Amino acid sequence: MQSSPGNVWGSISLSLLEEGNATADTYDMTVIIPTFNEEGNVAAIIDAVGGVFQKSGIRGEILVVDDSSSDRTIPIVEEIAGRNGNVRLIVRKEDHGLSQSVVEGFGSARSDILQVIDADFSHPPELIPRFYEAIRDGADIAIGSRYMKGGNIEQWPLKRRIISLGATAFGRILFPEVTDPVSGFFAVRRDVVSGAPLAPRGYKILMEVLGKGQWHSFVEIPFVFKDREEGESKLRLDTMVDYLRQCAGIVRFTVTRRAGPVWDEWLKILRFGFVGLSGIFVNTGLLYALTEIAGFYYLLSAAIAIEVSIVNNFIWNDIWTFKSARDLRFGRRISRFGSFQAVSMGGLVINMGILYLLAEVAGVYYLVANLVGIFVAFVWNYMVNRHITWMTR
Template sequence: MTERYDLTVIIPTFNEEENIAAIIEAVNGVFSENGINGEVLVVDDSSKDRTISTVQGIAGRRENVRLIVRKEDHGLSQSVVEGFGEARSEILQVIDADFSHPPELIPRFYEAVRDGADIAIGSRYMKGGDIEQWPLKRRVISLGATAFGRMLFPEVTDPVSGFFAVRREVVAGAPLAPRGYKILMEVLGRGRWRSFVEIPFVFKDREEGESKLRADTIVDYLRQCAGIILFAATRRAGPVYNEWTKIVRFGLVGLSGIFVNMGLLYALTEIAGLYYLISAAIAIELSIVNNFVWNDVWTFKSARDLRFGRRVQRLASFQAVSVGGLVINMAVLYALADVAGVYYLAANLVGIFVAFAWNYVVNRHYTWKNL
């Protein structure tokens, strides 16, 4: 009879010979110290180094350690999903092999799910969380990905975290379409869940081995987000659909603001005869007011709170966020173009994307909070 466990820790691997023995030992140490009847499930993508033989040797000595070697359709997310199906417990924990996720926090994730949460998420961006020893370029990419993820899941501070635990029923039978590295996004976007908790942790860059972050990781992530949005749109229901409706409206309002800005700039300069910089200042301000009014009555539908004082507060907040978005756009452009050496047009496109994400997320959480 196959033994059942209280918790399965899934470790996806590819060429992790420097870390795998140590992480398995650390996880088993956590099990012993906390009285958890747990298994370690290593899901490997046909590593070319000694990862497989190392795990096989450990599994021969420890009954709670298992190895799955995947021969095709390689990828971290695909490995985790296969681990979901092969796990011998009702609570599933995902952790990296390189100690970037602290194994000593596993009991907190386990207890959170055992006590009723559908998903427990390790967050680098809530109070108590942090990232150590990351270069500027990687920080910018991570912040951009997180900001876009928060546009889909605004209540989750770190929806692209790779450190999480989930109840089996959330993913069992769910139409997951894994690709790339952001498997939590798939779980949030396609899984069957109602409640989550977040646990702060300090992300530490890998101690041994080579980071697998590549340029195509960004492409995979954007394709994954598009798939989640399409999945939600075809069902016209759920948190992603509701949030994406707001995002599209927010974008359309922003587009209308461009037309207002350009039209006023032309009219005030060419027809009214004002100096073009004065015209530009007036046009910018009135376009911000235009965007605020449409977002207030259409995007976020704040008809429940039309008090004059509250509207003035929302307008002031929206104005401050808009200025912050401009500063962020310029900062990202400078950081990527002058510091990281990215082509300036591509850098500006990234800056626009990050600024849009900033504007939406901050306005969603502060300007129109609870609306």
């Protein structure tokens, strides 16, 4: 239930709210709420976050960063902030955008733990203490995940679910260990973003933090995402274009800097590709030797060559690409090999299936069709092996 501006803070103790002359470490936590035309939600979300602070004992600051709303969002927040010392409002006049608002909030916050939450109750405020404790316990970033066990999305149409899953899958290419890299519900230690060359665009600020921030550890907290209670969704075509441009910017930054989690992931992809190339040479050479020199029937030679190339690829990926040499226990290695074998067979089926469909059904030149099949099979092999065979978390 929404509260009117006049009684939003009726239940909050004055000792928590009436604090002046705040410095960068005045508060335990800053909750940053980016807004644009949120008059139907903003009073209620401030009330809810304030209630969470009171119940949990967190000395928290609420920082509303508004993108020059044309409705009553600004006067509502001004009225609340005028009566409560831990509520502040920043009104941005240019370079509008949700991510830009969050970054400005990072720079203006008066605490070392920074939480981002939507104003429309898509993110449950009652989970804020879990994010706070995760950072206090040593994590650099705490991420609310819709896609891990216990997470979910409610009241979304199929089209929006598909778009979200696609964006998440694309983001996991850059950050494979994060189940929801496009989440807008997260907390971060100030040191992670302080001095980071964030160049936000669109709505996926977490991607920017993951790609350019100085972090080493993260935790994920499952939550149920609920669609907007009031107002309109801001999902548009230009949002998706901004997201792709943002991903490209993160990759460029990573390649230039040659450090960080994205760079590490691209190195794995390149190594995986080189190992696959070595497997082609092993396969072709052994096929020729068994058929032309040893006199084996060519299909038998091919079967042996395929299996030997799979063994070759597994060994090199295990000790070089994913650096699992420390885990030499026989049972673990056999388990990884079994998984790799199954995934490789799946990739072979995908390759042959695409070759047949494109060449026989669509009329594509068979060599071109084969290249498409190889590419899709490569993506399959890497992603499935990365997330299953050599999953590190």
